[in-house]
Amino acid sequence: MPYTIVRSTQFFEFLGGIADSSAIGNVIRISPGLFQPIASDDVAAFVADAALAAPKNGIVEIAGPERGPFNEIVARYLKAAGDPREVVRDPDARYFGGKVDDRSLVPLGDARLGRIGFDEWFRRSREGA
Template sequence: MKIVVIGGTGLIGSKVVAILRQGGHDVVAASLKSGVNIITGEGLKDAMSGAETVVDLANSPSFEDQAVLEFFQAAGRNVLAAEAAAGVRHHVALSIVGTDRTPENGYFRAKVAQEKLIEASHIPYTIVRATQFMEFLGAIAASSAQGNTLRVSPGLFQPIAADDVARSIADVALEPPRNGIVEIAGPDRAPFDEIVARYLKATGDARAVVRDPEARYFGGKVEQHSLVPLGEARLGRIGLDDWLRQARAKA
């Protein structure tokens, strides 16, 4: 099967490409490096030719509210149009758990716009909503820092390792389209502030974590279940403590 992975050289994309190639599939890792520009449309027609499935893992180079919205809208329209012309039979896209429950977060609003384009495209699809990646815990902690203090919400948090994200996406790419959403999350669920405190302790960061119900997550208020699956979800195999041990070993 020919599968196109857009963003195929990124954190998740490179792992998905490797898994699918190991399974014997013809995989195109589409990115600017391979001459595919999803904003201008350059290279999309050739990349899509003969493809049965397209996995869209592209991410915006800017997280500014308007820029990220424009990126996902332009990219979504171009990719879906190219898929329709090529007769693609399954569109798989990576999104975020709770993206429709935190409208104050500009990035989440942009992902909702992307999802709406997919749903309206008439191309069979599966949207994979993932919780936050463990690999981003450092950046998440930094975003909540005020001097030597991190103010973090006690809302529930359930981060997932990038390797587990990639495995789930590769599995979904080989399954029939759901015309709906699959949610994935890590195996450990705990209050957000406790997860951040565990991360800081494991990395030798002496800053203090303060539990603050009013603390924002990139502009969005975090309620008890804002960032975790509300129903059934596929859980990853890598727990937070195991991931932290692996991360320390690689450091």
């Protein structure tokens, strides 16, 4: 059976939940492993493209346009949201139970990159709130 699997990095929309899941009081422990979140609007566009195109009989990797340390991206989100909690860089911090390194949360090969960066996504998310 012909198929295409669209494999995505984590969505920007989950940054608040990620922070909450890693919090102990006002401290959030996050790995410095690389992270490349994507806007759900970009995911929807890539999935629509895949659905309308000929099957790849394989995987299409997608990711956001910006890559950086996981802890720094979460800290950036909290600062933009006005959340005063402290993000602590912790190489031993777990992400929903799993250890994170520089290859865990980013595409491992060629990937199609979304067009919506953090600043634009955050602005849009506040306008729609």
